Amino acid sequence: MGKGCAVPDTRTHRGPHPEDGRLFADTALPLLHAAVDDLCWLLDREYAPDSSLKLVGDRYALVARQRVAVARCACSKMRRQSRRQRMAAPSEVAGQSLWLDGYNVLTTIEAALAGGVVLAARDGTYRDMASMHGSYRKVAETRPAIQRIGRVLARLGPSESVWHLDRPVSNSGRLRAILLEAAEAADWPWRVELVADPDPILTACESIVATADSGILDSCGRWLNLARLVVDAEVDRAWVVDL
Numbered sequence: 001m002g003k004g005c006a007v008p009d010t011r012t013h014r015g016p017h018p019e020d021g022r023l024f025a026d027t028a029l030p031l032l033h034a035a036v037d038d039l040c041w042l043l044d045r046e047y048a049p050d051s052s053l054k055l056v057g058d059r060y061a062l063v064a065r066q067r068v069a070v071a072r073c074a075c076s077k078m079r080r081q082s083r084r085q086r087m088a089a090p091s092e093v094a095g096q097s098l099w100l101d102g103y104n105v106l107t108t109i110e111a112a113l114a115g116g117v118v119l120a121a122r123d124g125t126y127r128d129m130a131s132m133h134g135s136y137r138k139v140a141e142t143r144p145a146i147q148r149i150g151r152v153l154a155r156l157g158p159s160e161s162v163w164h165l166d167r168p169v170s171n172s173g174r175l176r177a178i179l180l181e182a183a184e185a186a187d188w189p190w191r192v193e194l195v196a197d198p199d200p201i202l203t204a205c206e207s208i209v210a211t212a213d214s215g216i217l218d219s220c221g222r223w224l225n226l227a228r229l230v231v232d233a234e235v236d237r238a239w240v241v242d243l
Helices: 026-044 049-059 064-073 077-085 102-113 142-156 172-186 198-204 226-234
Strands: 097-101 117-120 126-128 160-166 190-195 208-210 239-242
Touching: 026 049, 026 064, 026 077, 049 064, 064 117, 097 102, 097 198, 102 117, 102 126, 102 142, 102 160, 102 172, 102 226, 126 226, 142 172, 142 226, 160 172, 160 198, 172 190
Parallel strands: 097 160, 097 208, 117 239, 160 190
Antiparallel strands: 117 126
């Protein structure tokens, strides 16, 4: 999720870009797989990520949206192994406090429900192609996504689920109210915190963290692959692009 200056957002769905049918068609996947392979090779050798992505993108003549997908799916072997070693099994969550990277989890489920591209990355996470620039807009999929996340969390049985939302992102207060309303109606043990920046909080906490954010994953302790669990269990016919 990108953060920056607030810009108007008039979307009513978190669905696919008009060009995604072509950019991520089955015929395009071998090229994208090769690009991810090459980027991972460069990252393994500690080449700079930005220049490596440009080199790979230029080599395969990728457009901007394909480059974003390749960047979100690639990582070095060292980072992949470290992330997977610290990934909590679903059975470990019962009775524990679970801290959620709120927007990171929610927008992926919204995108999956809307038929948007969901990327299966090399570290095993699911990531969406959505971008947020300082503003969050509730879409048609927001409440259904919350319900699906809630059902999965209820089955996992954490002692509490603590959502962390970026206070500077506009409409975070409104989303907090929607989350608390859903939790109260279903008797889910949720808290919703509005914070200046969830990243350092989730990185430093001792609880299991639900996120697919690569920066957090490389620094946190135990983490849960929650978005993937929800999509696999609760979203029929999700458009998963495995790179």
